[in-house]
Amino acid sequence: MPHEVIMPALGMAQDTGRIVNWLKAAGDPVKVGDALFEVETDKATMEVESPADGFLTDITAQEGADVPVGNVIAYVSETAAGGSSEATVSPETTTHESAANTQASLPEGKAVIMPALGMAQDTGVIVSWHKALGDKVAATDILFEVETDKATMEVEAGSDGYVAALLAEETEAAPVGETIAIISPTPPADPVQRSIASSGTVTAAPVPAPVSEEKAHSKDKIASEKATEAVTAKPMVQPVGSRILASPKARRLALEQGLDLKNLVDAGRPQPFHVADIEFLKGMPKQETGKAEVQSRHITAEVRGQGFAEFVDWAIENAGLAGERTALAGFAGASLKQEQPVVSIESFGQRHTYFVSAGPLKNVVLGDDDTTPDLIVRDLRMSHLNKIQLGAEETPVLTLTSAADSLIITLECAGQQLAADKALQLLSEFAGRMEQPLRHLL
């Protein structure tokens, strides 16, 4: 029976050890106490002795490699050829130590582990199993699909054989390094299917489990893991759907100048981006910059309560307000923050245009409908519509719709009509006035 050669723990807080050099070659005869390899930690360098008499075989860690403490890096076998290929079917060697107790009832075979797809990833969610229990699989067959916060990808079986155990259910999160399936060399007599939750071994060891055992027995597996790394390398640089980090000013400048920060990402500029990066972006060859210029803005605000309606009733009764439209025009005009804005109110298919001056609402006067407005307020509160996305028009449009017990205000405009901060300011000011009219008048 082969004996494992493991990376020993030489310090209290040591995670890995570096193999300085192998003092024996694969196939060499060794005796108990013979120095097998030299290991270096941050504390010291020392020789590690053979645990048994036999032949050194199945070396999986090369000189210079950093190996997690507890990982098997070679075997001392009874023959120079190494008994480990036969040993794969022996329970003692196929299930790694940490799982040996809890998984004693599992079928024999090669463990498939949850791979690490990101730098700081603890778990991966099984999106779906592509093979069922008992299925025959080839090493390159897709066994399952896994999702992390960065990406979703397919993982290969890693070895030929039969699916003898599925140890995690779909949608379940498995810790990185955890055995989630077993591929047996022969059709399984006693296949096992269960969930991580039921197995009770969920986060047994955050330390990378001694996965090198599988590596010891399967070059395919190593190859497939390398392939995995190659696939994930790209998503790490440009995470799909993830946020680009940039200072608020850099973001605003990019928006105003129709520049796409993604071009900086593609160019490999380190994030977060600052104003200096925008200068760099301006100097880059133009690509798709036109797109940003014609983009439209769509912002929504929600206002709770009946503040506006109550205010209008009160103001008509007590303050000589001409009507609701006048108040709407006054509030919209004041939110626009410009001199003497012209606001059109569209309701029930009719348009009324108002000239808005600073000061009390009585300064809002009905004007000539032919005047081009600076802003349109489209009142759809009495309709059944509640979500509006019409795209930019010639004039910025504030659309009012009603929801259950609130008022939805949507601002739509073209990028060049209102800068991002102006658009946000307009909508939030207007929403504030609609919610608490008196507060803004005071």
Next chain:
Amino acid sequence: MREITLSQAVNEALAEEMRRDETVFIIGEDVAEAGTPFKVLSGLVEEFGTERVVDTPISEPGFMGLAVGAAMTGTRPVVDLMFGDFIYLIMDQLCNQAAKTHYMSGGKMSAPLVLRTNMGATRRSAAQHSQSLHALVAHIPGLKVAMPSSAYEAKGLMKTAIRDNNPVVIFEDKLMYNDKAPVPEEEFLIPFGEANIKRSGADITLIGTSSMVQVCEAAAEILAREGIDAEVIDPRTIVPLDEETLIASAKKTSRVIVVDEGHQNYGITGEIAGRINEKAFYHLDAPVLRLGAMDVPVPFSPALEDITVPTPESVAENARKLMSGEMIHAA
């Protein structure tokens, strides 16, 4: 222009206002013959007598309450609180009574009083005589808070405070009483809510209060030698706060450090940084940074005390980090 100390400036302001308005009087511990431990009021009792420069027993709540009542009934007391640290003793008189008099009487009454007190560490006065507690009162609606940064501000703000019809708290830095600055001989007032741009710059805004204005100016000197062009602004009153000037500067430079000698946690640096964040967000190229005093009781040990407050070097160091983008990378 002649130069006088901050002590002399305060003394002049009080004397001028007491000559101008006979309802103005001074009340507090050791204000008459002693002229306060810092000798700020020396000579005033000789001119105005003990009726208008009133020594009290050692009872801060007592004389503060007396002053609030006097203010409500037609006088303009200037209350001398020997150390800012004693403000805890008069919180009810100041915050529950004086600050709310105008509001709760529907404007029929007011409490036109000035609370003169001090702040500032590094005088080896230990934890109970070294605090800078202006944030406590700046939090209370109804109180105005002035923080003079030199003899010039000390005089101009004091005169404005005495003429204000509602309570004003003035914090003088006790380390600055002997610092001289040019102060005109002719009368002048400094309006509240008007910040002073001490130094114009393009790269980064340093907002400092009280003695931290000098710290910011010294930091700006260091930075100028390294090619960083810092703007230094003194808000002069933190209530009311001249937001407009601060925000315009933030928009111009896109980077801001707020420096104040109060404890950093929940202090006025956070308030100012928050307002800039709300109103200049899309103009910022770096997070707005707060630099306050360390959140520990002020140590007595000189070696320890000196490192609890912002220094020109620490301000400059943080400015460099903001300029290089290091702060955002850390975020």
